[in-house]
Amino acid sequence: MTPRDASDSPRGRWSDLDRPPLNTAALRRGLVREGGLWRQVDVVQRTGSTNSDLVARAEGEQAEGLVLVAEEQTAARGRLDRQWTAPARSGLFFSVLLRPAEVPVTRWGWLPLLTGVAVATGLSRAAGVDTALKWPNDLLVTVGDEERKAGGILAERAGDDGVVIGVGINVSLRADELPVERAGSLALAGAVSTDRDPLLRGVLRSLEDWYGRWRAAGGDPAASGLQETYAAGCATLGRMVRAELPGDRSLEGEAVAVDGDGRLVLATEAGVQEPVGAGDIVHLRLA
Template sequence: MFSDLERPPLDARFLSGRLVRPGSFWTQIDVLAETESTNAVVAAAASAGAPEGLVVAAEHQSSGRGRLGRTWTTPARSAVLMSALLRPTGVSPAHWPWLGLLVPLAVAAAVRRVGEIPALVKWPNDVLVEDRKLAGILLERIEGPAAVVGIGLNVTLREAEKPHPAATSLALEGAATTDRATVLAAVLRELSTRYQAWVAADGDPDTILPEYHELSATLGRSVRVELPDGTYLEGTARDLADDGRLIVDTADGPRPLAAGDVTHLRAG
């Protein structure tokens, strides 16, 4: 009997039955009770020759990582924590940065479909409801070439458990479902559809841009961006460059940014 009936464990056999079938993109789904990092597990499997389409989910991560070296911690079985192995070997290297923008789009689309809440994407790789963070994505390029895509999506996180005031979850937003298996399957379906279309088009940004403009919480907003060197700039996030960089119109002219921690500023 589970100590928390609102947080039943994931069933790897059930998920595999829904997602790993002949002709399916996903080749294997493993569920771990606990691990330091699902990204690290998938990266090790990739180095050992695992095929594209491997997914590793975890009920709890003891050393989950986010962008910029931050930690990602959630109570056990309260989130979808998973990593997937992708090998877009036929995509031109110049188009690889777009993969980091494609993944949050897939997560937002899945949340909108099964959760029925208005999720949006924040550049470069967060998923928000209004300005509350619902999910984060960590993409790491490894030898292969290959990419490990880590996704952390809060599902039943409660108000008292929030690691930050700006965090949220499907439960806190009143989503239509908080069943993690349903959410995980929806994310993987949306991801495989977009990823395969992107690969077939050699990573052409036009496979991403229309939906990105539709679901972006950042474009058109006044923003403050902390740059990797610790400096800041402010301006209006106008568009994306051909290589996926965020173009911010500043007092000194447009600045294309490849990386940075974006804060959305409120009008007035």
């Protein structure tokens, strides 16, 4: 699907007055600067997937720092190719292109976790919402007394030296618009603001800051402070969880740490500590 420019909406820019369009010019003024990470910010009205679009564009781009934002995605993907659906202009749906040449590829697995820290930090400041991270890459908010998923992160390789990271955040979704009962949004969590322009600027500035720290440390998660900060904000640690692993296997135990490779370490009933590098995590109860 060919992306539409943000001003070319079939329903009109102001078809939903509670959800105004993003201000592309203001975003560029606030984010694109000499010596900064972000060099181009594009906003489109509708596309299938910003990740797919940016992976395709990355093949012909030499520099990192591209940001592609969509007001609506029709074929958004989460982990394990799960669909992500939301009404137009109800959230932040964007992807960024990074090329961490100074960092060994073996440490690139930290990029989704780094993005989670950056998103949670940026939203806490800009929206006033207490956020937490579910390993490896879900953003959680509290609605009533329930922990609910309000966002997710998906990282994909772009050629030999690039990574495209996609972020989806439910901002103004109402209860009757949630795709599943256990989903949430910043609005439902009591955000002090659902104005997407400052929210996006806050998240991208936070991502630029954390990425700069991590890259300057050669991708070392301990030296950059990333490992400690992720653990402090991770709602998975200290819980009994079930890891649903590839090959229809599962493993239960207490989530006790995130190791230097970004893996979740489970302490099982057998007294063994098992690192989990990929899989779905189900929170069972507090340990």
